[in-house]
Amino acid sequence: MSGTIRRKAPSTGESRPGPTELYLIASEDLGKSWSRPRLLKPPLESPAWEASHAPLELAHGRLALPIATWRGWDGRLPPGQQAVVFFSEDGGKTWPTYSPSFDGRSSGLIHWEQCVIEWGSGLLAVAWEYDPKEKMTRPSVFSIGEGFPAVFAPAEATGFLAETCEILALGSERLLAVYRRVDQPGLWATIVRIRGNTWTNESSAPLWQGAISRNAWRGQRRRRTLGA
DSSP states (O other), X not given: OEEEEEEEOTTTXXXXXXXXXXXXXXXXXXXXXOOOOEEEOOSSOOSEEEOOSOOEEOTTSOEEEEEEEEOOTTSOOTTOSEEEEEEESSTTSOOOEEEEEEEOTTTOOEEEEEEEEEETTEEXXXXXXXXXXXXXXXXXXXXXXXXXXXXXXXXXXXXXXXXXXXXXXXXXXXXXXXXXXXXXXXXXXXXXXXXXXXXXXXEEEEEEOOOOOHHHHHHHHHHHHHTO
């Protein structure tokens, strides 16, 4: 998936940043060749979008696309801050349905770089949660969605403080989470057990220990300021 941001200024015709257009590019030969970009018409209007994942093909043939609303260059965001999942039932030609997975419209919290996998008879979503008012990363959150369109439960904390998180199912109750940790340097992996809507971190280990995230320093300074 890709996108373009463009707009013609009414007075001068000059090209300036404007509403995002989303496009899908597909390959049917394991990436040897690719189709021409096809415009994706979203089921929800937003000036711009934040996405870090390709569409996910579900077992019953639908496609699911995790994505989030984002502000335009003028600061407006009519649909509010929310992470959602688009659905297509015709191979990506149309995307008429969506489900909110993490709703930040009331709290003002931002949910970035959402990852979604199939989980049981529904979906499991994980996201980086950021508080723009306090300018700090909060513990990553997850939500389980049931039915179609998926109805997601209220977000719950995963127990780790992270930015981008990728998850992989390891059977019916366990999964592998790999993420850029914020409170300690590097890329970390955690084995997780989920029973019902309870997330339990069983074991964690660093995969790569690089520099600490810039958001960690901001968050540490902020917590000290707040007396935490």
